[in-house]
Structure formats: structure tokens, C-alpha cells
Amino acid sequence: MDKVLNIPQYEMNEEQEKKEILRKYRALLRALKPKLKPGDKEHVRAAFEMAVEAHKDMRRKSGEPYILHPIAVATICVEEIGLGVRSTICALLHDTVEDTDVTLEEIQREFGSEIAKIVDGLTKIANVIDTNLSKQAENFRKILLTLTDDPRVILIKLADRLHNMRTLESMKREKQLKIASETIYVYAPLAHRMGLYNIKTELEDLAMKYMEPDSYKYIAQKLDNTKRERTRYINDFIRPLKEKLTKANFKFEIYGRPKSIHSIWNKMKKKGVTFEEVYDLFAIRIILDSPPEKEKEDCWKVYSLVTDEYIPAPERLRDWLSNPKSNGYEALHTTVMGPHGKWVEVQIRTQRMNDIAEKGLAAHWKYKEGNSEENRFDKWFQQIRDVLSNPEANSVDFLQDFKLSFLAEEIYVYTPKGDIKMLPVGSSALDFAFSIHTKIGESCIGAKVNHKLVPISHKLRSGDQIEIITSSKQKPKAEWLKFVVTTKAKTKIKDSLKEEKRKIGEEGKAALVKKLESLHIPATQQQFEEIASYFKINSSLDLFYEIAIKKIDLTEMKSWSYNGDKIVFPKQDKPGLDDKGDKPLSKKDTELIIFGESSDKIMYSLANCCKPIPGDDVFGFITQGEGLKIHRTNCPNAARLLANYGHRVVKTKWVKNKEISFLTGIKIIGLDDVGVINKITNLISGTLKININALTIEAKEGVFEGNLKVYVHDKEELETLVEELLKLPGIEKVERFDSEPSP
Numbered sequence: 233m234d235k236v237l238n239i240p241q242y243e244m245n246e247e248q249e250k251k252e253i254l255r256k257y258r259a260l261l262r263a264l265k266p267k268l269k270p271g272d273k274e275h276v277r278a279a280f281e282m283a284v285e286a287h288k289d290m291r292r293k294s295g296e297p298y299i300l301h302p303i304a305v306a307t308i309c310v311e312e313i314g315l316g317v318r319s320t321i322c323a324l325l326h327d328t329v330e331d332t333d334v335t336l337e338e339i340q341r342e343f344g345s346e347i348a349k350i351v352d353g354l355t356k357i358a359n360v361i362d363t364n365l366s367k368q369a370e371n372f373r374k375i376l377l378t379l380t381d382d383p384r385v386i387l388i389k390l391a392d393r394l395h396n397m398r399t400l401e402s403m404k405r406e407k408q409l410k411i412a413s414e415t416i417y418v419y420a421p422l423a424h425r426m427g428l429y430n431i432k433t434e435l436e437d438l439a440m441k442y443m444e445p446d447s448y449k450y451i452a453q454k455l456d457n458t459k460r461e462r463t464r465y466i467n468d469f470i471r472p473l474k475e476k477l478t479k480a481n482f483k484f485e486i487y488g489r490p491k492s493i494h495s496i497w498n499k500m501k502k503k504g505v506t507f508e509e510v511y512d513l514f515a516i517r518i519i520l521d522s523p524p525e526k527e528k529e530d531c532w533k534v535y536s537l538v539t540d541e542y543i544p545a546p547e548r549l550r551d552w553l554s555n556p557k558s559n560g561y562e563a564l565h566t567t568v569m570g571p572h573g574k575w576v577e578v579q580i581r582t583q584r585m586n587d588i589a590e591k592g593l594a595a596h597w598k599y600k601e602g603n604s605e606e607n608r609f610d611k612w613f614q615q616i617r618d619v620l621s622n623p624e625a626n627s628v629d630f631l632q633d634f635k636l637s638f639l640a641e642e643i644y645v646y647t648p649k650g651d652i653k654m655l656p657v658g659s660s661a662l663d664f665a666f667s668i669h670t671k672i673g674e675s676c677i678g679a680k681v682n683h684k685l686v687p688i689s690h691k692l693r694s695g696d697q698i699e700i701i702t703s704s705k706q707k708p709k710a711e712w713l714k715f716v717v718t719t720k721a722k723t724k725i726k727d728s729l730k731e732e733k734r735k736i737g738e739e740g741k742a743a744l745v746k747k748l749e750s751l752h753i754p755a756t757q758q759q760f761e762e763i764a765s766y767f768k769i770n771s772s773l774d775l776f777y778e779i780a781i782k783k784i785d786l787t788e789m790k791s792w793s794y795n796g797d798k799i800v801f802p803k804q805d806k807p808g809l810d811d812k813g814d815k816p817l818s819k820k821d822t823e824l825i826i827f828g829e830s831s832d833k834i835m836y837s838l839a840n841c842c843k844p845i846p847g848d849d850v851f852g853f854i855t856q857g858e859g860l861k862i863h864r865t866n867c868p869n870a871a872r873l874l875a876n877y878g879h880r881v882v883k884t885k886w887v888k889n890k891e892i893s894f895l896t897g898i899k900i901i902g903l904d905d906v907g908v909i910n911k912i913t914n915l916i917s918g919t920l921k922i923n924i925n926a927l928t929i930e931a932k933e934g935v936f937e938g939n940l941k942v943y944v945h946d947k948e949e950l951e952t953l954v955e956e957l958l959k960l961p962g963i964e965k966v967e968r969f970d971s972e973p974s975p
């Protein structure tokens with residue numbers, strides 16, 4: 233799983249380096265061999281030579297010759313994604329235009345326009361996440377346009393990212409965090425979308441290794457310790473199935489596969505369980521060698537044999553045979569009760585399906601010929617094209633929206649007529665309404681989900697059948713944006729709100745013009761902008777609106793005058809409408825010193841979303857208008873911030889200071905008992921002398937859940953507290969809770 237835990241210190245002389253480069257290049261050619269047609273080899277060679285020459289004076293951070301990187305990327309393209317000759321050429325050249333003197337024209341002259349276009353696409357992606365946010369969104373949009381033209385761009389880019397992640401060790405810590413965050417934020421979901429499960433999993437694991445090193449090591453260690461036991465269990469589980477399948481004359485492979493560290497960790501966090509409590513640390517995979525016409529039938533036959541041996545949990549059957557995922561994934565998943573009452577996931581698929589699961593899009597094309605089924609990728613690309621063609625889409629929210637909308641896992645829901653619709657996980661009834669038609673979305677007042685009346689914010693689940701209820705009096709509202717996730721719904725709601733605002737604003741504009749005339753101040757766009765900036769409002773449109781809804785009082789303007797060039801505003805206190813930022817920094821907070829790149833004292837505040845305390849792994853984030861905010865690196869918002877605004881991240885470190893304490897939350901779960909509150913409070917404020925800020929306890933059916941807010945000095949103190957609490961009789965679980973319901 234983790235292919236490069238340690239990169240050996242780089243030591244080679246020039247002669248050895250040359251040999252190494254050639255050795256790697258020959259290995260690439262060997263992998264490519266089945267796809268080589270006459271004349272291809274010369275082209276690949278020419279690309280290799282061009283790349284060698286272009287990168288000849290460059291080295292990677294690890295010290296290796298740079299050329300080893302493009303060779304590695306090309307090898308991943310061939311071996312792990314299943315791409316062919318042209319992609320190999322592009323991969324070899326992918327960093328030349330960006331980083332060397334080679335021009336796109338030279339590539340075009342030498343290799344033709346198809347390859348030049350892909351290399352151009354790859355060059356454009358290179359800086360996407362580095363630049364400022366709006367430019368980044370714009371670039372990302374461009375990539376997606378290239379992607380819909382030629383998806384090989386994104387496949388090669390994923391190979392590039394994978395190799396960079398595999399060799400991240402030699403980078404500086406900030407760089408590691410930034411690259412890892414982008415990976416988790418954009419590239420892993422993209423790999424998933426492209427159906428590249430292995431690459432997605434590896435990207436996630438590698439990102440976690442840098443973002444959450446402690447949890448990563450903890451789980452890796454645990455997995456290692458339990459390996460023998462697990463292997464024995466898997467063998468016991470598989471044995472009777474092997475017999476049955478052999479007897480039924482199936483040609484098959486069966487094996488147990490460990491789940492990724494990242495997915496185990498996700499489960500631990502999501503369900504709030506310990507490593508020991510995660511039951512599916514592995515899955516059993518059965519891969520059948522079946523002729524195309526018998527695939528589905530065979531899979532179900534095997535399902536039947538498996539469930540004859542082990543009892544299935546009916547609610548956990550996933551049939552992606554009849555309804556493949558939109559990234560092309562096909563398989564039958566079931567969870568059965570194995571020996572010793574353990575639940576075990578079994579995945580059944582054919583060799584063809586397995587190829588698609590591993591090599592995704594590229595393999596999908598291979599099988600496309602002769603397959604009359606509509607291409608799900610084409611459909612997906614079409615949806616992207618639709619969104620991209622919307623001029624609103626270049627807003628800075630685009631990346632976020634796009635991610636939620638196109639890179640999320642999906643659910644399947646049904647119209648009353650039984651038509652199937654795919655929506656991203658987290659979609660509401662309102663998203664569904666907009667997915668049917670903009671008019672239906674805009675006039676939606678409620679829905680019936682499985683014949684039960686629900687509000688428009690109701691979150692949908694796979695298998696739901698939805699009927700939308702509309703009213704001609706309904707109008708889109710700003711709150712709606714909080715519970716839609718699809719880009720389409722968001723864009724349409726925003727459009728409608730903007731239009732509404734513009735209409736209301738006309739009244740405000742008229743009033744303002746009148747007022748200005750009475751003051752002998754000209755009323756042109758220039759003045760509107762001066763006034764807007766005086767009130768710290770973004771646009772004149774907003775200004776008119778604020779005036780119309782009386783948030784700005786025109787009588788305040790009576791002391792304004794005009795000097796023939798600019799409006800003269802009164803000097804004293806600007807009103808400023810956007811004082812809604814966080815509470816001012818408390819005195820306590822500002823006393824702590826945190827060192828950034830320089831060791832100056834910096835004003836900072838602690839992020840509310842993750843409430844860091846000294847000892848936590850943290851980073852500083854320069855906010856607009858609120859100074860430096862300190863987040864934990866495992867904050868739920870960290871990946872988004874690091875990926876989108878890498879340039880605003882600064883390295884921060886705690887300085888030991890016993891004078892200051894920090895508020896943090898702890899959740900305690902245990903068996904209800906009359907004395908329990910006393911025991912907890914005695915321990916905390918009596919024995920440990922920690923101040924309690926708030927304590928709520930809720931008991932239900934013999935189990936209680938306590939939420940506690942305490943002041944601690946650092947992580948160590950918190951850990952001691954947790955340990956001591958766990959020693960109390962009846963207490964089952966104690967954990968820190970990071971985040972308030974997100975702001």
C-alpha cells in the first residue's frame with residue numbers, strides 16, 4: 233500500500249545515474265510493449281530524448297536527476313492506468329513546456345497537434361492551486377474544459393500527482409501539507425470519479441500520512457500487529473467458498489484485501505469507534521472469469537453460493553450490476569456473518585469489471601466497443617460542459633461547488649414514475665427538484681419522500697422515491713443555499729436572488745440619486761462606487777439594495793459635500809456594515825506567542841471550528857480582516873483551506889505557557905448511575921484542579937452522554953484528563969470533540 237516509506241539518501245555518480253535512467257526507460261518500454269505498433273518505438277524514443285535533453289541540468293528535491301520523474305509518471309500511466317503510446321509520450325514531456333526551454337511549437341512540430349494539445353493541458357494545470365483563488369477557479373475550469381475534450385490530460389495529471397505524493401518525503405513540511413491537502417481535496421476525488429480506485433486509495437493514504445502522521449502510524453501499526461490473526465481468519469472464511477465455487481465449475485480468484493488506512497480512519501471518526509470496533513478491516517474479493525453474456529448471471533449465482541454458506545445482512549446488499557456507478561464501477565457487494573459472528577464484506581465481480589475498477593476510464597474505453605450501453609462518462613462530461621457553459625460558473629465558489637457536485641459519492645433516487653436520477657451524496661429534496669427542472673426547483677415548497685411529507689431541506693438517501701410539491705407563490709430564498717449541494721441548484725438560486733436584489737435595488741438607486749441631487753453631488757457610477765467603498769460594500773448593486781431595505785439611512789448623508797472631483801465624507805467614525813467578524817481577541821489569547829516564518833509576535837486567534845490547544849499539530853491561516861487564525865491540521869476545514877489558499881498558510885508552533893488555558897470539549901459516554909456526575913466533577917475540579925466551563929448530561933435507557941467544556945493548558949493535560957476519566961467505573965468512552973456545528 234505504502235510504496236515509499238523511506239527514500240534512501242541519494243548517492244550516485246554520473247555513470248551510475250545514466251545507467252539508472254536507461255534501466256527505468258527500458259522498463260517503461262517493456263510495459264508498453266503489447267501496445268507498440270510499428271514506428272511507435274521511435275516516437276517514444278524521440279520524446280524520451282527531448283525530455284532528457286530539456287531536463288538535463290535539473291534535479292528533484294531528493295537529489296535525483298529530474299528526468300526520473302517524467303519516466304516514473306509515464307510508467308504509472310502505462311502500468312497502473314492502462315494508457316498507451318501517445319499518453320506515454322505526453323507523460324514524458326509533461327513538465328518540459330512548464331519548466332524548460334522547450335516550446336509547445338516544437339512539440340507540435342515533432343509530435344503533432346494531438347500530443348501538443350495534451351501537453352498544453354498539462355502545462356495549464358501545473359499552477360492551478362498555487363495562484364490566487366479566483367485565478368485558480370478560472371484555471372480549474374480551463375482544465376475541466378480540456379478534460380472534457382481529452383480526458384487523458386486528467387489521467388496523466390493524476391499519474392504525475394501520484395508520483396509526487398510517493399516522493400513527498402523530501403519536501404519541506406509546509407509544502408508537504410499543502411500538496412497533501414490539494415491531493416485530498418481535488419485529486420483523490422477526481423481519481424475516484426475516473427474510476428481509479430487503487431490510485432484514489434493510495435493518494436488518500438499518502439495524504440493522510442503527512443496530514444495526520446500520528447493517526448496514520450497508529451493504524452498502520454495496529455494493522456501490522458493483527459495481520460497474522462487476520463490472515464488466519466480470511467483463510468478460514470475462504471476455504472468453504474473455494475470448495476463450493478470449484479464444485480460449481482467456476483473459474484475464479486478469491487482473496488482477502490485489507491481496507492486502506494484512510495478508510496479505516498474515516499470509519500473510526502465517522503462512527504466514533506476504536507480501531508478494534510471497526511469490523512470491516514478487510515473485504516473478500518471474488519473475481520470470476522465469465523464470458524460477457526453470462527457475467528450478471530454468474531455473479532448472482534456466486535452470491536447465492538456465498539449466502540448459502542454465510543448469512544447475509546440484507547440491508548447491506550449493493551447491486552452495482554444492474555446500476556453501475558457513474559464512474560463505471562460494477563460489482564455485487566454483500567456483507568455476511570462469518571465465523572465467530574464477525575461481519576465480512578464480500579465483493580463479487582468479473583475480470584472485466586475488475587479491470588474497470590482498477591484502471592477506470594481507460595479500461596472503460598477498451599470495453600466500450602460492442603457495448604451498446606450508454607457511456608456514463610460521456611454523460612458526466614456532458615453535465616460538466618453544461619455547468620461550464622454557465623457564465624456564473626467562474627465565481628470563486630466554483631471549485632467548492634464543483635467538488636460537492638461532481639466529485640462526491642452518489643445516491644440513486646427515483647421519480648414517481650420510477651425514472652432513476654443520480655445525485656451527489658448530501659442532496660436535498662430541493663436539489664432533486666432543480667435536477668428535474670429549474671421552474672420546479674424555484675417553486676418547490678415541499679416534497680413527499682416515499683409518500684411521506686418532508687420539508688425541502690430533507691436529505692435524500694439512495695432508493696428514495698420523491699414527488700415534488702410546488703406552489704406558484706414560492707420564490708427562491710437565501711437560506712436555500714444552505715441545503716443544496718448541486719451546482720445547478722446553487723447557480724439557479726443565486727441567479728434568482730440576484731435578480732430579486734436588482735429589482736428591489738432600483739428603488740434604492742432612485743432614492744440615492746434624489747438625495748445626491750439635493751446635495752449637489754453628481755450621481756454617476758463613480759460616485760456610487762465611492763459611496764459603496766465608504767460603507768464597505770462590495771458593489772453598487774449591493775449599495776442600492778442596502779438603501780432600499782433601509783439598512784443604510786440616507787439622512788446620514790446630509791453632511792456630505794462634493795469638491796468637484798470626489799465626495800467629501802465626514803472624517804469621524806466610518807459606519808462600516810460588515811463588523812460581523814468574530815468577537816475581538818480576548819486578552820488571554822493575545823498574550824501567547826506563536827512563531828511564524830519570522831519570530832515576531834503576531835496577533836492571532838484560535839479557530840472556532842477545531843479549537844486547537846497547545847500541543848496540537850497546527851497551522852496559521854491569514855484571514856481577510858481577522859488576522860491570523862490557528863487551525864489544527866486535522867480540522868475539518870483544513871484540507872479546504874490548505875488546498876485553496878496555500879499562499880495564506882504560515883507555519884506556527886506553540887510556545888509552552890502554563891499561564892494560559894484553553895477551552896476544549898470532551899464527550900463522555902457511560903452507564904447511567906446516580907453518582908456519575910459527582911464522580912466526574914470531583915475528579916476534574918477536585919483531583920485534577922481543572923476548571924469546568926460547562927457540563928451537560930443526557931441519560932437515555934441506562935446510558936448517559938455527557939458534554940463537558942473544560943479549560944486545559946495543553947494537549948498533555950487533556951490526555952491525562954481523558955485517561956483519568958476512563959478509569960472511573962461505568963465510563964465507556966471519552967473523546968475530545970473538535971468542532972461546533974460548523975459556522
Ligand code: MN
Pocket residue numbers: 301326327392
Ligand atoms: Mn510533473
